[in-house]
Every structure is written in C-alpha cells, then in structure tokens.
Amino acid sequence: xxxxxxxHRLAFTGTFGRLAGAPLTTLFNIAVIGTALALPTxxxxxxxxxxxxxxxxxxxxxxxxxxxxxxxxADVRAIENRLKAHxxxxxxxxxxxAQALDTLRRRAGxxxxxxxxxxxxxxxxxxxxxxxxxxxxxxxxxxxxxxxxRVAEVLVDSDWARRLDNLLAIGxxxxxxxxxxxxxxxxxxxxxxxxxxxxxxxxxxxxSKLIGATDGYIRRPFLYLGTLIGGSGGLAAWIMVWGALxxxxxxxxxxxxxxxxxxxxxxxxxxxxxxxxxFAAWLGWFGxxxxxxxxxxxxxxx
Amino acid sequence: xxxxxxxxxxxRYSGGHDALAGVSLNIAAGEMVFITGHSGAGKxxxxxxxxxxxxxxxxxxxxxxxxxxxxxxRGIPFLxxxxxxxxxxxxLLFDRSVFDNVMLPLDIVGFxxxxxxxxxxxxLDKVGLLQKEKAQPITLSGGEQQRLCIARAIVHRPxxxxxxxxxxxxxxxxxxxxxxxxxxxxxxxxxIVLATHDLQLAARxxxxxxxxxxxxxxx
Numbered sequence: 001x002x003x004x005x006x007x008h009r010l011a012f013t014g015t016f017g018r019l020a021g022a023p024l025t026t027l028f029n030i031a032v033i034g035t036a037l038a039l040p041t042x043x044x045x046x047x048x049x050x051x052x053x054x055x056x057x058x059x060x061x062x063x064x065x066x067x068x069x070x071x072x073x074a075d076v077r078a079i080e081n082r083l084k085a086h087x088x089x090x091x092x093x094x095x096x097x098a099q100a101l102d103t104l105r106r107r108a109g110x111x112x113x114x115x116x117x118x119x120x121x122x123x124x125x126x127x128x129x130x131x132x133x134x135x136x137x138x139x140x141x142x143x144x145x146x147x148x149x150r151v152a153e154v155l156v157d158s159d160w161a162r163r164l165d166n167l168l169a170i171g172x173x174x175x176x177x178x179x180x181x182x183x184x185x186x187x188x189x190x191x192x193x194x195x196x197x198x199x200x201x202x203x204x205x206x207x208s209k210l211i212g213a214t215d216g217y218i219r220r221p222f223l224y225l226g227t228l229i230g231g232s233g234g235l236a237a238w239i240m241v242w243g244a245l246x247x248x249x250x251x252x253x254x255x256x257x258x259x260x261x262x263x264x265x266x267x268x269x270x271x272x273x274x275x276x277x278x279f280a281a282w283l284g285w286f287g288x289x290x291x292x293x294x295x296x297x298x299x300x301x302x
Numbered sequence: 303x304x305x306x307x308x309x310x311x312x313x314r315y316s317g318g319h320d321a322l323a324g325v326s327l328n329i330a331a332g333e334m335v336f337i338t339g340h341s342g343a344g345k346x347x348x349x350x351x352x353x354x355x356x357x358x359x360x361x362x363x364x365x366x367x368x369x370x371x372x373x374x375x376r377g378i379p380f381l382x383x384x385x386x387x388x389x390x391x392x393x394l395l396f397d398r399s400v401f402d403n404v405m406l407p408l409d410i411v412g413f414x415x416x417x418x419x420x421x422x423x424x425x426l427d428k429v430g431l432l433q434k435e436k437a438q439p440i441t442l443s444g445g446e447q448q449r450l451c452i453a454r455a456i457v458h459r460p461x462x463x464x465x466x467x468x469x470x471x472x473x474x475x476x477x478x479x480x481x482x483x484x485x486x487x488x489x490x491x492x493x494i495v496l497a498t499h500d501l502q503l504a505a506r507x508x509x510x511x512x513x514x515x516x517x518x519x520x521x
Contacts, residue, residue, distance in 0.1 A: 203393070203395055204395050204397070206393070207395060208406065208410060209379075210355065210382065210387060210393070211382060211383075211407050211410060212379045212380065212381075212383035212410055212411070213379060213410040214376075214380075215379075217410055
C-alpha cells in the first residue's frame with residue numbers, strides 16, 4: 001500500500017517536473033486546449049444566461065378558459081372551486097361576460113358594431129395563470145381543463161414558450177456538437193503530445209522494461225501527464241471565459257443603465273465549473289491512454 | 303540448486319539465421335560462468351534468452367523453475383527482477399544524474415524511499431562512484447559508465463547477474479577492477495553469468511567456462 005502510494009507520488013512529481021522543465025511547450029499546449037474548450041464553454045454560458053433572462057422577463061403564460069354560452073351561475077362556481085383545488089394553477093381571475101362586453105365596447109371603433117347586438121354573444125371566462133410555464137405542461141393543462149363540464153374552449157398562448165424552447169434546444173444541440181468536435185480535438189492533441197513524449201523517453205522506457213518495470217509503471221507518468229494537460233486546459237478555458245465575461249459585462253452595464261434593468265452575464269456555477277474541469281481532465285487522460293496503448297507496444301522487447 | 307536450466311534450446315531469428323541450435327546447460331545457484339566464443343557465435347542470444355528478453359524458438363528455458371517460454375506477459379517484469387543486467391552499450395539514461403540512474407530499479411520495484419536512497423549510495427560506493435553521484439553520466443569515462451551500469455544492475459540485490467562484455471572496451475586496469483567487483487558479488491552468493499572473450503579476466507577469476515561455437519556448445 002505504502003509502495004503503491006510512493007510509486008504514484010513519484011510518477012506525479014516526475015510528470016510535474018517534466019512539465020515545468022519545458023515551460024514554453026507546456027504553456028502552448030495548455031493554451032491550445034484552453035482555446036478549444038473555451039468556445040463551447042463560452043457558448044454554454046451565453047445560452048444559460050439567455051435562458052435565465054427569458055425566464056426572468058418573458059410574460060407569464062396564460063390559459064383562457066371559456067364557458068359555454070348557456071352556463072349558469074352554479075356552473076361558474078363549480079369551475080371556480082375546481083380551479084382553486086387544482087395544483088397546476090397558480091392563480092386565476094374570473095371575467096364575467098358583461099365585463100368582457102364592456103371592455104370590448106370601450107375599444108375605439110367597436111362601440112357602433114356592438115350597439116347592433118340584441119344580446120351579449122360573449123361567454124363567461126377564466127384567465128388562469130398556470131404553475132408550470134413549459135409547453136408540455138401547458139398542453140397537458142389545456143386538455144385537462146377542456147374536459148371539464150360546461151367548458152366550451154380553452155386557449156393557451158403557449159406559442160412563445162414553444163418557440164423559445166425550440167430555439168434554446170437548437171442552441172443546446174449546437175453547443176453539444178461543438179463540444180463533441182472540440183473534445184475530439186482535445187483527445188487528438190493529448191494523443192499527439194503523449195506520442196512525442198514517449199518518443200523522447202524511449203530509452204527510459206526500454207531500460208525500465210528490461211529491468212522489470214510493469215506496464216502499469218511505464219504507463220502511469222504518461223497518464224498523469226495527459227490528465228494534467230487536460231485539466232490545465234480546462235482551467236485555462238474557464239479563465240478565458242471569465243475574462244470575456246468581464247469585458248462583456250462592462251459593455252452591458254452601459255446598456256442596462258439605458259433600459260433601467262439589471263443586465264449582467266454570470267459565469268458557470270460552481271458545480272458546472274467542477275464538471276468542466278473534470279471532463280477536460282478526463283479527456284486528457286483518455287487521449288493519453290489511447291496514445292500509450294498504441295505506442296508502448298512497440299517497446300516490448302519480447 | 304539449479305538457477306538457470308536450458309534444455310534443447312534453439313533460437314532462429316526471422317530471416318532464417320540460426321543463432322542457437324540445441325543448447326542444453328545448467329547453471330547452479332552461486333556459480334560463476336563465463337560464456338566465451340567469437341562474436342556472432344551466440345553468446346548474447348544465450349544471455350537474452352536467460353533474461354527473458356528473447357523467447358526460444360524451441361526447447362525450454364527455466365529460471366528459478368519458471369518456464370520463460372510459457373510465462374504470461376504480466377509475469378515477465380517480475381521474473382526480470384531476479385536479474386541484474388549489465389549491457390555492453392551500458393544503456394544509461396543521460397537525462398538524469400548518476401544517482402538517479404541507480405535509483406531506477408528501486409523506483410520500479412517500489413522501494414521505501416529512505417531505504418532506496420541508502421541502497422543506491424551503497425551500490426555507488428561499491429563501484430567507487432559515490433563522490434560522482436550528482437554528476438551527469440555523459441561526463442563519465444567509459445570505465446566509469448561501465449561501473450555505473452554495474453551499480454544499477456546490483457542495487458536491488460538480484461540473485462543473478464547477467465553481464466554482456468562488461469570489460470569490452472576497457473583497458474586492463476579497469477577490467478581488473480571490474481573483475482574484483484564480480485568476484486566480491488559471487489562470494490556473497492550471487493550467480494554470475496558473463497558473456498566475454500576477455501581471457502585475462504577468465505584467468506583472474508577462474509570461472510566455469512562454456513564456449514559457444516556457431517550456436518552450439520563446444521566442450
């Protein structure tokens with residue numbers, strides 16, 4: 001156990017020393033990986049902010065429930081009670097048919113038209129504010145309300161929600177695709193870096209194998225190197241996005257003052273930051289693992 | 303006790319060259335054996351087969367009772383730890399100090415660090431290189447590099463020392479010093495197998511001599 005620990009510590013400090021020994025190469029490697037990762041990270045941050053803004057400033061979706069024209073006061077009360085008891089309803093407002101006609105009459109140009117009517121053609125209605133704002137929940141609520149007795153029509157103004165959902169979904173796919181492509185690039189970069197490192201250390205690998213080094217012993221420093229390069233690249237990406245946000249926010253500050261609303265882009269949450277770093281480190285490890293698998297076989301003397 | 307046993311061992315390299323043909327040979331624990339013969343006779347191949355660096359084309363090679371031909375790849379590193387290897391071309395690592403070169407086998411085995419440092423110093427002291435522990439191997443003379451290679455071979459206290467031309471291109475004084483070293487190891491029980499055509503060294507150490515001629519033992 002102690003020996004295992006010592007072996008890992010030696011491999012790690014050796015790797016670290018090697019990186020520090022060639023600072024310029026290390027720096028460029030990390031910068032390349034950092035830039036590759038900063039792109040999808042930056043887009044993701046923008047998307048997350050957009051989603052946040054949309055939820056903050058978009059009007060709340062409404063569901064309009066129209067009763068049948070011949071609905072009695074008892075029916076209205078029954079619907080009212082059901083709405084009160086419904087978990088998916090945040091609040092609602094009753095619009096009596098007389099009040100609706102009144103509102104309509106006050107609109108310019110309609111008074112004459114309405115004067116010709118002998119009776120009120122409008123039904124009683126409820127304006128319902130649902131608890132969940134996404135398209136699927138709204139649709140479900142609509143079908144449910146529609147089935148209630150004496151309900152003639154239920155209208156959902158969920159188009160905007162659906163459109164925003166679609167747009168954000170497209171954005172998410174774009175970010176995912178970009179991330180996949182650049183993750184592949186990162187794996188390729190570490191693969192190549194490790195290949196060069198294996199070539200540089202071929203004497204050491206050969207001698208170590210001859211005097212009884214296990215494959216694990218040979219592999220370990222390269223895997224550490226890949227992980228360290230990937231993780232550092234992730235950190236570089238995080239810092240790049242952070243810097244870009246600082247610049248953006250300074251510009252947005254002026255805009256926000258103009259419109260009188262607080263506008264500022266926020267960075268990745270702590271959890272997302274941790275995931276990004278871990279993912280980058282894992283990609284580095286994976287690239288190194290592939291490279292070691294591919295290139296160390298050549299050095300087995302037997 | 304038999305340390306190394308070869309029976310009916312042949313080695314044919316790709317291309318059809320027969321390096322060894324039907325060699326049988328037993329080396330007992332604590333023995334000192336010189337393998338002599340012209341260059342190209344098969345001395346190095348014989349050593350490589352013993353050290354599990356090559357597999358025999360036919361026949362069996364047993365080291366400590368383990369058959370090298372059928373050993374799983376995972377087992378090979380652990381078998382090799384029985385050996386100290388002295389290479390003709392030294393195979394020193396020029397990217398690290400003399401001391402770190404000697405530390406390599408101990409790092410590989412996973413020795414406790416303090417004990418490893420102590421042993422590395424002891425090994426360097428035995429070959430007379432302790433005051434050069436911080437030097438870079440490239441700055442050492444040919445004889446010093448050879449002695450460093452020996453220090454690296456013995457630092458993990460192997461049971462068997464396999465040396466390929468350890469006095470190859472050294473002048474007589476250095477060769478004599480290395481001969482004394484080998485004798486000292488042999489006296490504490492290390493089995494020593496040497497491929498050499500240094501007859502002076504053979505006369506000094508009086509080992510069992512096995513002559514290889516065109517891939518066969520001549521006795």
